[in-house]
Amino acid sequence: MKLINGEYMIELNGIKHWVKIEGIENNTVPLIIIHGGPGGNHYTFERTAGPLLSKTRTIVYYEQRGCGRTHKPTSDDDYTIELLIEDFKELKRWLGVEKVDLLGYSFGGELALEFSYAFPKEINKIILSGPSLMRSEIQKMVQIAGFFSVGNFELRKNISEFLQNYFSLEDIYEKVWNFVDTETVDSFLFENKRIAHKNRQLWKESKLINTGLMMRCIQNSCNGSPLESRIKYIKQKALIIAGVYDRNTGLPISTLIHKELPNSQLILFEKSAHFPDLEETDKFVNVILEFLDNRRFNEGSPFLLN
Incomplete structure (x- = not known):
């Protein structure tokens, strides 16, 4: 299909998914935004960092099965990583583009790694903000x-x-x-109480509820080899963003992923906890755009951004 800005409800593997496209006029490789949770949505991101990114990039939002504005599967058990990978495959087919970039935050960062592992020739660059490893100790x-x-x-x-x-x-x-x-x-x-309050207001305003079903399904799933054992095979250029006060996924996980990803850079945000996109929005957006535009990429030791 020819990409056009707007909101869509498209059927992927029998489930109607909410999709939103912005910035098509920029004519760039589409940057697919992958939300966290598990079971979250994009309502906050599309009102904060998202509009800034879409000023110069083509952005594709979609909400995962049973999440946000996307419909639920018929069975409460249908929230596996394998099914999320199949949904992504169908989304990319619907977009009709050869390659995409990925930006995943929190659990979305973990999914971005899974997608990159599953479709190595179709993913260009990956950005992981506070990525998780949900099934790890x-x-x-x-x-x-x-x-x-x-x-x-x-x-x-x-x-x-x-x-x-x-x-x-x-x-x-x-x-x-x-x-x-x-x-x-x-x-x-959050490190900043004012931002925490703003975030909670947006959660309430959205009227979108995380049922917890996806979280329980994924944590209880034992299918396939652990993601930690497969990260080393993901070869795309990767940018990892971590807040130094992140108590949710934390520097240990971002550091572990950085150590295993062979072509990655880790940047630390010194005023942020789990959501640098909210606590240091402008810096968050600028770092991502520099990475996508090939103006920032240095493998090796973490870089502290102040």
């Missing part, structure tokens, strides 16, 4: 430590007791998430 350990670092005395006491009582890592992870309140989650995800 390191992800759970980072989050538990993150909540310990921002929690009040009662939360820290509870986590200490969980550890002393020899609960499994999985049990501690679940107990901590069930215990924390909204204010603690905001402190966990």
